[in-house]
Amino acid sequence: DVKVTQSSRYLVKRTGEKVFLECVQDMDHENMFWYRQDPGLGLRLIYFSYDVKMKEKGDIPEGYSVSREKKERFSLILESASTNQTSMYLCASSPNLGLAYEQYFGPGTRLTVT
């Protein structure tokens, strides 16, 4: 079974702190994604990566950055956390197989910024 793990299930941080969310997948997938999930808005793509050291902005990259130094690990960084970044963060990975790619999700990190 594909496994995507996220470093924390729940996280509480203060405004202005630097926050790291870690994601690791064990299936040698090329593609990795970070989403945030808010009620009524579904999942919105923050950043994605198709290869090591490669990153692309998604729909809502402002206030976030990412790092992918190894194929299995994709980190989301909040440089200076703000209260409007309180949300559920979901990581996903997918293989390069043909034209369409099923994404596998981690359990999520619920981040609260106070």
Added chain:
Amino acid sequence: AQSVTQPDIHITVSEGASLELRCNYSYGATPYLFWYVQSPGQGLQLLLKYFSGDTLVQGIKGFEAEFKRSQSSFNLRKPSVHWSDAAEYFCAVGARQLTFGSGTQLTVLP
């Protein structure tokens, strides 16, 4: 640009009743379509996917979905709902990069 609309924010059904969750999409080419389910506090789990071929797709947990190109729809169905089906359901379209709908919350009454 690709987009997904799930018109129903919240649906309530009785256990044993049939279920249909609606999904409409906009996509520039042949769509690749997915339904995911999210139980409370969990990540998303794939229920089924449509890439090509038969327009009626079978998934896990007794779910199925029908792709209708003329209506740009990919509705999810289940003939008899179980209490454990209570969750949030997301429709998605795309290939390498997916666009998700805003979700439909399903409540199941005993």
